Amino acid sequence: MDKTVNQKAWFLVLPVFLVVAFSAVLPLMTVVNYSMQDTFGNNQFFWNGVGWFKELLDPSTDLGGRFLASLGRNLFFSLVILAIEVPLGIVVALSMPRDGWTVAACLVTLALPLLIPWNVVGTIWQIFGRPDIGLLGYTLNAIGIDYNYVSNAVDAWITVIVMDVWHWTSLVALLCYAGLKSIPEAYYQAAQIDGASRWAVFKAIQLPKMNRVLLIAVLLRFMDSFMIYTEPFVVTGGGPGNSTTFVSIELVKIALGQFDLGKAAALSLVYNLIILIVCWIFYTVMTNAGSERKPQEGAA
Amino acid sequence: MARIDLVDLAHSYGGNDAPQETFALKPVTMTWRQGGAYALLGPSGCGKTTLLNVISGIITPSRGKILFDEVDITPLSTQKRNIAQVFQFPVIYDTMTVGQNLAFPLKNRGVPKAEIDKRVAEIGRLLDLEPYLNRKATRLTADAKQKISLGRGLVRSDVAAVLFDEPLTVIDPELKWQLRSKLKALHRELDLTMIYVTHDQTEALTFADTVVVMHDGRVVQSGTPAELFDKPAHTFVGYFIGSPGMNIIPAEVRGREARIDGHVIALNRAYDNLPDGARIEIGVRPEFVDAVTPAPGLLTSKIERIDDLGRIRFARVRVGDAKLAARAPNGFTSSDGTAGLKFDPAHIHVYADSLLVEGAA
Numbered sequence: 001m002d003k004t005v006n007q008k009a010w011f012l013v014l015p016v017f018l019v020v021a022f023s024a025v026l027p028l029m030t031v032v033n034y035s036m037q038d039t040f041g042n043n044q045f046f047w048n049g050v051g052w053f054k055e056l057l058d059p060s061t062d063l064g065g066r067f068l069a070s071l072g073r074n075l076f077f078s079l080v081i082l083a084i085e086v087p088l089g090i091v092v093a094l095s096m097p098r099d100g101w102t103v104a105a106c107l108v109t110l111a112l113p114l115l116i117p118w119n120v121v122g123t124i125w126q127i128f129g130r131p132d133i134g135l136l137g138y139t140l141n142a143i144g145i146d147y148n149y150v151s152n153a154v155d156a157w158i159t160v161i162v163m164d165v166w167h168w169t170s171l172v173a174l175l176c177y178a179g180l181k182s183i184p185e186a187y188y189q190a191a192q193i194d195g196a197s198r199w200a201v202f203k204a205i206q207l208p209k210m211n212r213v214l215l216i217a218v219l220l221r222f223m224d225s226f227m228i229y230t231e232p233f234v235v236t237g238g239g240p241g242n243s244t245t246f247v248s249i250e251l252v253k254i255a256l257g258q259f260d261l262g263k264a265a266a267l268s269l270v271y272n273l274i275i276l277i278v279c280w281i282f283y284t285v286m287t288n289a290g291s292e293r294k295p296q297e298g299a300a
Numbered sequence: 301m302a303r304i305d306l307v308d309l310a311h312s313y314g315g316n317d318a319p320q321e322t323f324a325l326k327p328v329t330m331t332w333r334q335g336g337a338y339a340l341l342g343p344s345g346c347g348k349t350t351l352l353n354v355i356s357g358i359i360t361p362s363r364g365k366i367l368f369d370e371v372d373i374t375p376l377s378t379q380k381r382n383i384a385q386v387f388q389f390p391v392i393y394d395t396m397t398v399g400q401n402l403a404f405p406l407k408n409r410g411v412p413k414a415e416i417d418k419r420v421a422e423i424g425r426l427l428d429l430e431p432y433l434n435r436k437a438t439r440l441t442a443d444a445k446q447k448i449s450l451g452r453g454l455v456r457s458d459v460a461a462v463l464f465d466e467p468l469t470v471i472d473p474e475l476k477w478q479l480r481s482k483l484k485a486l487h488r489e490l491d492l493t494m495i496y497v498t499h500d501q502t503e504a505l506t507f508a509d510t511v512v513v514m515h516d517g518r519v520v521q522s523g524t525p526a527e528l529f530d531k532p533a534h535t536f537v538g539y540f541i542g543s544p545g546m547n548i549i550p551a552e553v554r555g556r557e558a559r560i561d562g563h564v565i566a567l568n569r570a571y572d573n574l575p576d577g578a579r580i581e582i583g584v585r586p587e588f589v590d591a592v593t594p595a596p597g598l599l600t601s602k603i604e605r606i607d608d609l610g611r612i613r614f615a616r617v618r619v620g621d622a623k624l625a626a627r628a629p630n631g632f633t634s635s636d637g638t639a640g641l642k643f644d645p646a647h648i649h650v651y652a653d654s655l656l657v658e659g660a661a
Binding site for chain 1: 353356357358377378379383384385387388389391393394395396404405408409449452453
């Protein structure tokens, strides 16, 4: 077969190339550029090499201290909400009806919080929790519990965690429900015949069959909670003090509040890298979990 | 080990007040003897799986009783009945090894560990699963998984009956034979009552010593494979069993004569007591009809095609509106596309409203 050489097809790639360049590569490179410089305004920049990165990882400096503290808070927050939302989501999914019109009602009710925009959720809880006019805050104080998320760090944390659980447990529950629905009826019948208790059914059938969706749920909830910004920002503004200042809130403070573009750029690169690494770990774990399931050899 | 009696057993998914035609399982009374190999045969939706689930306790029948050794177990839950069931698709506990899978029913019942190990080893040996006992069950092939499902039933020493719900559906054809003969061997060895649901007549006829044919929620006949073949009690049985199925031809029957399209066919027995107004048909297996060169005195038919099955050829012919199959003896050819049909009177049955009528000698 004769082939004619024609390079014109490269022009077809050009639009994609340009879009990617302007939307991803150039902004990212700008950030990399900023992270190596310092500025005192007036668009004047001074070379600082890896100075910001060194500071960032050194807890004794101001930048490093703030970054590592907020990172710690962020990890703690993610762990807490995972520890609550995953078991709670499973329980909700298990207690949902398996058929009938109530299924649709449950699904819609569960989906409602997921459809509310982040800062509306924040505003709802900000008002809900206010001791003077909020239903929750007023009631708690009325029955003698001293609750004030503006002045008490523990109250602020509880508010932020409860808010996240309220907002996102549905996602875990819906994913688990999908996993549960895909289990054929025969498994339950076989378990009945095998005399399995409710707990044994959960352990031997439901949990193993849900493990794929649970991995997805954990991944999604971890990434989302690790990048959380809007809701705590609206409710507590990162306070009281710095007690609910997460990495993203710290980042915005440095970049827009102090206009320290260099520090902020370095911080955002490290932040980004952490998320990429965690993503990669989850991806590897998930694909490995999948390949384990392939049938290999049989006993004929 | 048990004898199973079904007493006026019926099930309707719509409740007992629904008209009886809508019952998934119409009232049936029958006995399954201890140690028998039974097949429940019928097309999809004939109620055979419903009957099986009623016996295993997954469905509580809306009417009637089930007795295991004369004890009424109808209200008992599945756990409390001593039955094992193998489903259409292999049910395997993914996270467990083959051995743990086999041990699961015993563990749930609180059997001591030493006893469990003994039973698992024994069943593993019986089912040729020994080399795999410590392997994850998910990695095995479908037929091995079905053996594990079966093993979970057999591992209990008190099991009264093993129920199979089309267990070979997902098995490769060449392994089906192996697994089926394994089941037969187990049946001989363990003296268990086995009930095998299938829509495949070959599976049913090779596995069972008694085949129960179901049609439209009703048990239409129960008997040995030979009985089903020689003397179908219902036109459905005649048609469903055998390949090709029985020829069912509308006819007028009077005394020792059947009349098709004005042509008279002699019968071996006298039928003087046919119910008035019933739909009368005669049924004869293709094996007992010969397609021969047309001759006076023979029913003439039009040949549509001839199927060569290797050892035997069947002519597909048409008489009026009725389609028939007839054996085409070696060397038979037709010059004008017609054939005469020669019936064997000993094997012609008469059906009134689809039910077999016994003639007088």
